[in-house]
Amino acid sequence: MTExxxxxxxxxxxxxxxxxxAPPLLASRFGHHNKGLLNDLKGAYGGLLAAVKAAGEERLRIVDERHGREVIAPANRAADVGVEVQQQSATAEAAASSFDSLPKSVQIAFCVRTEAGEQVTLRVTPPFDYKRVKAGDLVRPGFRPVQDEFRKPGLALGSATLQDKQTLWQNLLAWARQEQLDPATFRPNRRDGNALARFLAVQPSDIIDRIVIPADIAEILLRRS
Structure with a gap:
């Protein structure tokens, strides 16, 4: 029976x-098309991965053993699948790193939870900021709406996985294309520009219009790179 x-x-x-x-077969997705078989394997072996090991390495391999990301492959495909998994992992890490490099307000705009009838808007020039506004309200000058199709509302950034951040980065790229924006806009190099520009770039948007800088101080900041 077990054999x-x-x-x-x-x-x-x-x-x-x-x-x-066919993409690498995640153990976590095996049951999507093999629910009955998965239940039988759990009953006989306690779990899918235990059953894979019981099948023997001459038949099946676990080519990625990261918890929650385990990948199963036939023995004769294990090497190729392993390379594909490594490539996907590198891509995910690069995307996650790109998302992590964004200003925190931009990151939050793509996952903040909203109430019914609200939408998120994002200021697309420094200082970057997001606002939750009532749907139908006029969007503030300099802000653009971020539709829920590009967001993961309620996702906690502190516990976001590599794959979560990869998805968020891809969502931002798709949104930027729709809005005809350069994604690099949201990844400013703080060494670029003069000291005055960098000072203004980190100020909250709700006080930017009230900041008064004496002329002599402004001149000094403009000369400093």
């Missing part, structure tokens, strides 16, 4: 990779 289950497991994994362009 018959393992044979079904091997066949299910091989069937996944038989499809053109």
């Amino acid at each position: 018959a289950l393992l044979k079904q497991l091997v066949e299910a994994v091989e069937a996944h990779y038989a499809a053109d362009g």
Whole structure:
């Protein structure tokens, strides 16, 4: 009985990779198309990964053992799938790093929770800031709406996974394309420009219009890089 289950497991994994362009098979997604088999494997082996190990490395391999990101592959595809997993991981890390480099207000705009009838708007020039406004209200000058289709409302940045941040970065890129904005706009190099520009760039948007800088101080800041 158990060998018959393992044979079904091997066949299910091989069937996944038989499809053109099949992505690495995450253990967490195996049950999406094999719910009954997964339940049987849990009953016989206690879990899917234990069943994969019981099948033996000559038939199945776990090519990525990161908790929650385990990937299963046939033994004869393990090397190629492993390379693909590494490439995907590198891409995700780069995207997450790009998102982490954004000003915190920009990051929050793409995951802040809203109440019914609210929308998020983002100021697209320094100093960057986000506002939650009533849907239908006029958007402040310099701000653009960030539609929920580009956001992950309620996501806690402190506990966001690599994949969460990759998705957020991709969402920002898609939103920027829609708004005809350069994503690099939101990743300013603080060494660029003069000291006055850098000073103004870090001030909250609600006080920027009230800041008064004496002429002699402004002249000094303008000369400093």
